[in-house]
Amino acid sequence: MNKKKIFNDPVYGFITVPSELLFDIIQHPYFQRLRRIKQLGLTEFVYPGALHTRFHHALGAMHLMNIAIQSLSSKDNRISEKECEASMAAILLHDVGHGPFSHALEHAIFDQVPHEQVSLHIMELLNQQFGGRLQLAMDIFTDSYERRFFHQLVSSQLDVDRLDYLNRDSFYTGVSEGKIGADRLLKMLNVHDDQLVVEEKGIYSIESFLVSRRLMYWQVYMHKTVTSAEQMVLKIMQRARQLTQENVDVPASPNLQFFLRENLSMLDFERDPSIMKRFVSLDDYDVWSAIKLWAEHPDKILSYLSSSLLERRLFKIQLSPTPFELEFLEGVRELAMDHFQISQDEVHYLVMEGKISNNAYESGGENINVLTKESRVIDVAHASDLPNIQALSKKVEKYYVCYPKDIANLAL
Structure with a gap:
């Protein structure tokens, strides 16, 4: 050859x-x-x-x-x-x-x-x-x-x-x-x-x-819009994992479902070779296929996040050179809890905050x-x-x- x-x-x-x-x-x-x-x-x-x-x-x-x-x-x-x-x-x-x-x-x-x-x-x-x-x-x-x-x-x-x-x-x-x-x-x-x-x-x-x-x-x-989209897909995965570990039915490919169910570290990799075999079968298609299914899921947070990402209804993102005031963040969380009828424990799925940084050298x-x-x-x-x-x-x-x-x- x-x-x-x-x-x-x-x-x-x-x-x-x-x-x-x-x-x-x-x-x-x-x-x-x-x-x-x-x-x-x-x-x-x-x-x-x-x-x-x-x-x-x-x-x-x-x-x-x-x-x-x-x-x-x-x-x-x-x-x-x-x-x-x-x-x-x-x-x-x-x-x-x-x-x-x-x-x-x-x-x-x-x-x-x-x-x-x-x-x-x-x-x-x-x-x-x-x-x-x-x-x-x-x-x-x-x-x-x-x-x-x-x-x-x-x-x-x-x-x-x-x-x-x-x-x-x-x-x-x-x-x-x-x-x-x-x-x-x-x-x-x-x-x-x-x-x-x-x-x-x-x-x-x-x-x-x-x-x-x-x-x-x-x-x-x-880019701020890219950051918004990335935070949304991250929260989708976190919500799917939480539901899976609470024994809620969250349809996904067998390998993706395995990683949603388990909390794995590098030690687990080394102990169990089958974990790596599952990992090298995972790709973007597993996640997109799952998100399409989750857009119809009975859990309103998972379905809202998934359908929003599929239809490119991305979350608004605000940037600031200094940390946001706690009063403002609490106000946004309260609005989200009231509008979507979710609990304080769930609001972090819809209101995300963080920091991005860069130095070229x-x-x-x-x-x-x-x-x-x-x-x-x-x-x-x-x-x-x-x-x-x-x-x-x-x-x-x-x-x-x-x-x-x-x-x-x-x-x-």
């Missing part, structure tokens, strides 16, 4: 699968599931073109990793074929642990288990199936490989994951401000003292990258380091002629409250 396949990608053109191992990973059912999980969850409610999947993103990130490795190799950095393949396998699988609706339901399926932990567990299962050939990829993914710059390519403030999702999400949403010059950034990468650095001549490309990232976060990832952590012409390594935020990056490193927080539009006029 010919395993040297080529994908035609709308963002980069032709993407080559350079090894049989990578092809086998892509063909595996665990990876093919990513075709059925949208990259941006419910963002399509605001940007109708945002229909691309985690499958698209993983292939794009693999493509950029290949470019990065070739660029580093051309600068006399010794990289073996095994390291190259392992790096591409690591980035190919970095999101394989995402569940339905990606980040929106990340903590609704399991009890505080981030998708990175699930990804690693799936990689361990695949490593067993592939006879140990993914061990180096796992070492790179977990930052336990001695050559640390490989992990930085997979996960850092300037990794190929971010480079792809900014370009790809910009392309599919039509938000042109998010487009970045990934090719130039990758060509500016180098390795110094086993750390990933950017050559000094690429410093303005970094600034452009960080500005684009900030714009994409506020215009796309944390975290100075002082895993820095983006610049290699100067004098062979000095400095944090990009400390470059004297880049005050914008210092500004971008400041965290911006916004508080929000969401509630049904049925009571919006009353609340105001």
Whole structure:
């Protein structure tokens, strides 16, 4: 069988699968599931073109990793074929642990288990199936490989994951401000003292990258209407779980019903292999099919939330740079309780509050380091002629409250 396949990608053109191992990973059912999980969850409610999947993103990130490795190799950095393949396998699988609706339901399926932990567990299962050939990829993914710059390519403030999702999400949403010059950034990468650095001549490309990232976060990832939709689907799942655990009949696919019934942690995964088998069968279709059924459910909260999401009757959302006054929040809750005839214990399903925050660059952590012409390594935020990056490193927080539009006029 010919395993040297080529994908035609709308963002980069032709993407080559350079090894049989990578092809086998892509063909595996665990990876093919990513075709059925949208990259941006419910963002399509605001940007109708945002229909691309985690499958698209993983292939794009693999493509950029290949470019990065070739660029580093051309600068006399010794990289073996095994390291190259392992790096591409690591980035190919970095999101394989995402569940339905990606980040929106990340903590609704399991009890505080981030998708990175699930990804690693799936990689361990695949490593067993592939006879140990993914061990180096796992070492790179977990930052336990001695050559640390490989992990930085997979996960850092300037990794190929971010480079792809900014370009790809910009392309599919039509938000042109998010487009970045990934090719130039990758060509500016180098390795110094086993750390990933950017050559000094690429410093303005970094600034452009960080500005684009900030714009994409506020215009796309944390768009207020997207936040409202994500809070609604989260509350739908929480209500369905509560009813299921109270022995109320809540129809769903067998695997989704299992996760609604159980409160699971990572320890449960490790103890019972059948749990992971159920998880890798879950995707967006399970949740949407269930929501369509729940729109007719006798529970008025579950049916109201589900039908509202299906018909895009999204909740009103208000943003504030400071916390909302308790008097205002209590007033909104009382209006909701009175209008929908629900109890104080139930009102949190229809009145949600929280906080969103973003800083495009975290100075002082895993820095983006610049290699100067004098062979000095400095944090990009400390470059004297880049005050914008210092500004971008400041965290911006916004508080929000969401509630049904049925009571919006009353609340105001």
